[in-house]
Amino acid sequence: MLQNKKILLGITGSIAAYKAAVLTRLLVKAGAEVKVVMTSSAKDFVTPLSLSTLSKNPVLTDLTTNDSWANHVMLGRWADVMLIAPLSCNTLAKMATGLCDNLLMAVYLSATCPVVVAPAMDEDMWHHQTTKNNLQKITTFGNQIIPVEHGELASGLVGEGRMAEPEAIVNWLHVFFLNEQELSGKKILITAGPTYEPIDPVRFIGNHSSGKMGVAIAEEIKKRGGEVTLVLGPSDIQVNGGIKTIHVTSAAEMFTACEKTFPSVDLAIMSAAVADYTPVDVAKEKIKKADHDLALTLTKTKDILKTLGSLKTPNQVLVGFALETNNEKEFALQKLHSKNADMIVLNSLQDAGAGFGYDTNKITIFDKTGNTYPFDMKSKKEVARDIVNTIIQQFYAKN
Ligand code: CTP
Numbered sequence: 034m035l036q037n038k039k040i041l042l043g044i045t046g047s048i049a050a051y052k053a054a055v056l057t058r059l060l061v062k063a064g065a066e067v068k069v070v071m072t073s074s075a076k077d078f079v080t081p082l083s084l085s086t087l088s089k090n091p092v093l094t095d096l097t098t099n100d101s102w103a104n105h106v107m108l109g110r111w112a113d114v115m116l117i118a119p120l121s122c123n124t125l126a127k128m129a130t131g132l133c134d135n136l137l138m139a140v141y142l143s144a145t146c147p148v149v150v151a152p153a154m155d156e157d158m159w160h161h162q163t164t165k166n167n168l169q170k171i172t173t174f175g176n177q178i179i180p181v182e183h184g185e186l187a188s189g190l191v192g193e194g195r196m197a198e199p200e201a202i203v204n205w206l207h208v209f210f211l212n213e214q215e216l217s218g219k220k221i222l223i224t225a226g227p228t229y230e231p232i233d234p235v236r237f238i239g240n241h242s243s244g245k246m247g248v249a250i251a252e253e254i255k256k257r258g259g260e261v262t263l264v265l266g267p268s269d270i271q272v273n274g275g276i277k278t279i280h281v282t283s284a285a286e287m288f289t290a291c292e293k294t295f296p297s298v299d300l301a302i303m304s305a306a307v308a309d310y311t312p313v314d315v316a317k318e319k320i321k322k323a324d325h326d327l328a329l330t331l332t333k334t335k336d337i338l339k340t341l342g343s344l345k346t347p348n349q350v351l352v353g354f355a356l357e358t359n360n361e362k363e364f365a366l367q368k369l370h371s372k373n374a375d376m377i378v379l380n381s382l383q384d385a386g387a388g389f390g391y392d393t394n395k396i397t398i399f400d401k402t403g404n405t406y407p408f409d410m411k412s413k414k415e416v417a418r419d420i421v422n423t424i425i426q427q428f429y430a431k432n
Contacts, residue, residue, distance in 0.1 A: 034207045036064035041112035041146070043137045044084070046064040046074025047120035048187040049153035050195035052381055055086040056080055056199035063203060068108065069093070070137045072124065074312075096136045105136060109144030110412060113392035114206070117141070118179070119153030119196045120162060126294070130166035145415050149209065151179040151202055156192030168277070179205050180391060215425045220298040221259045223251045224291060224305035224337065226266030228284040233316035234331065237404050241389035242306035249417035250302055252278050257421060262298070264290045265306055284308045286335035292323030294345060300424070303338045304378075306389075310334065342373030350428045352376045354421075358383060369399055376400045376427065378420055398423050 036287040042062055044053045046296040053069075056069040060067050067088040071081060073095075081092040087413035096102065109115065117124065117137075127397050141148065148170070158164060159181060168178060179202055182195040191195075197205070220305040225247020229237040248270050251263045255276055263278045264287055272278050279294075283288045284307045295301060320327070338353045343353050354363040358381070379397045382388045387410065394416045406425075408419050 034063075034210045035060065035203070037079060038065045038206075038210060039111055039113045040067050040106055040138065040206070041065055041115045041118035041144075042069045043115060043120075043124075043140065044069060044071045044075040044079065044087070045117065045119060045121040045124040045137065046072055046077060047119040047121045047196070049080075050075045050078035052196060052199050053118060053216075053308050054083050054087055054348070055389065056202055059199050059203045060086060060206075062352045066090075069109070070108065072135050072137050072138055074121075074123075091211055096139060101178055103358060106143045109146060112144070112146045112369065114209070115141065115148045116147055116151070116206070117143045117148070118151035118202055119148040119303065122158050125150070125164065125171070128174075129170040136272045141260040145412070147209075148176045149206075150406070151196050152177060152181055153196035154181075154194045155186050155188050156190060156194045158264075159192075159194035160168045160187040168432070177209075213256070215429055216254060216421075217258030219259045219300060219429070221254050221261050222264065222291060222294050222298045222301040223247055223261060223279045223302045224249065224266075224287060224307070226268040226270070227306050228266045228308045228334075229282050229336075230284065230289055230311040231282075231315045232312050233320045235319050238308060238310075238312070238327050238331075239267070240306045240308070242266070242268075243390050244270045244305075245392065245413050246394060246416065247302075247304035247391075248272055249413045250304060250420060253417040253421045254302075255413075257425070259300075262294050264294070264305070266307075284311060284337075288335045288337050288340070291341065292344075294350075295341050300350065300352070300428075301332060301341055301351045302420075302424075303341070304354045305337075305378050306356065307335055307337060309336075316413065338368075339372040345373060350375050350424070352424060354376065354381045360397075365397075365399055369401060374401070376424065384410065396420070400427060 044050050062199045067092045069084045069088050069092045071094045085092045179197050183193050184195045223411040226244030227240045229239045229256050231237050251261045254261050262277050279290045311334050313330045351374045355368045357364045361381045365377050369377040377399050381386050384395040386393045394413050395410040
C-alpha cells in the first residue's frame with residue numbers, strides 16, 4: 034500500500050527523533066519515496082547524514098542554504114502525505130498558531146497534501162491543557178493524529194506521551210492509504226486533451242487544450258483505487274505508466290474509443306475539449322495556395338458526452354465539463370441537463386489563471402440535484418482532488 038507513495042517526513046526536536054531513522058528505513062523498505070525536513074533542534078537528536086542515507090534523498094533543514102532557496106511550496110505539493118514524527122510541543126504550538134520561523138513550518142503552512150502527526154512528549158506536557166487545546170485546534174485544520182503510546186518516557190517516568198513505535202506509524206499509514214481507496218473496484222473512463230480535425234495531410238483544426246486537467250484527474254482517480262481508461266487527444270503530456278491510455282487524434286476517433294469503453298465503466302468524466310465541427314472533405318494531398326480565398330465546409334461532430342448521456346444506465350455516473358466565456362452558470366446548467374450528465378464542472382475563461390495551458394484552474398461544480406460547489410483558484414492537481422472528492426461524496430460515500 035505504501036509502494037510509490039510520496040511521504041514528506043518532518044522531524045522535530047524530541048528525544049524520539051532517534052526513532053525517525055528506523056521509521057525512514059521502514060517506509061523506504063515498504064516502497065515509499067521519502068523526503069525529510071528537520072528542524073534545527075531535531076539535529077541534536079539524529080543526524081541529517083543518517084536520514085539522507087536512509088531516505089536516499091537530501092535532507093532539508095533551512096529555508097536558504099548559501100545561494101539556494103528550499104522550495105517549500107513544491108515540497109508540500111509533491112507529497113501524498115506530510116508526516117511529522119516526532120511532533121514536539123513546540124512545533125505543535127507553532128502549528129496551532131501559524132508561526133512560521135523555520136522550513137518545516139513553511140512546508141506545513143503551504144502543504145496541500147493531508148498532514149499527519151505523531152506527537153512525542155513527557156506525560157505532564159501531554160496532559161497540559163495547552164497541549165490538549167493545540168491538538169484539538171490542529172484537528173480542526175484537518176490534521177490527523179497518530180495516538181501516543183503508554184510506556185517509559187525520557188524523564189524515566191512511566192506514562193502516556195511516547196511517540197508511537199515506527200512499526201505502528203507505518204501500519205497507521207497503511208490504513209490511511211487503504212481508506213483513501215474509495216474507488217477501488219470501480220472502472221472509470223476519462224477523456225482529456227484537444228482533438229485535431231484533419232484538413233489535409235499537413236493541416237488540422239485544433240484547440241489550445243493541454244490535457245493537464247484530465248490527466249491530473251486520471252492520476253487522482255488511480256491514487257484513489259480506480260481503474261482508469263484515459264482517452265487522450267494529441268498532447269505532449271506525460272502520463273503515469275500505470276494508467277491505460279488510448280491515444281486518439283480526431284473527435285471521431287475519440288467518439289469510437291468512448292462508445293466502445295463506456296458500457297463497461299461505472300463512471301465517465303469527459304474533460305476533453307472536443308471539436309464541434311470537422312471538415313466534410315479531407316484533401317488527400319496538401320492543398321496548394323491559390324489566388325482566391327479558400328472556404329472549408331465543416332460538419333458537426335458527434336457529441337460524445339451527449340451520446341453517453343443517452344446510453345447511461347442507472348448504475349453509471351457521467352460527469353461533463355463546461356468551458357465558458359460568458360453566462361457561465363446558465364450555459365453550464367444547460368449542458369448538464371441537455372446532455373443528461375450527473376454533474377458538470379464549469380471553468381470560466383474569465384478567471385485569470387484558469388483554463389487552457391495554465392497549471393492552475395478555478396472551477397464550480399453543479400450537480401443535477403441542484404447543489405453548487407464553488408472552489409478557489411488552485412493547482413490542477415488540487416482541483417483534480419476537489420473534483421474526485423466531490424464525485425466520491427456524492428456518488429460513492431460509504432456513509
Ligand atoms: N463534448 C463532447 N463531445 C463533443 C463536444 C463536447 O463530449 N463533440 C463534451 C466535453 O468534453 C465537455 C462537454 O461536452 O464535457 C461540454 O463541452 P464544451 O466544449 O464546453 O461545450 P459544447 O457542448 O461543445 O458547446 P459549446 O461549444 O457551444 O459551448
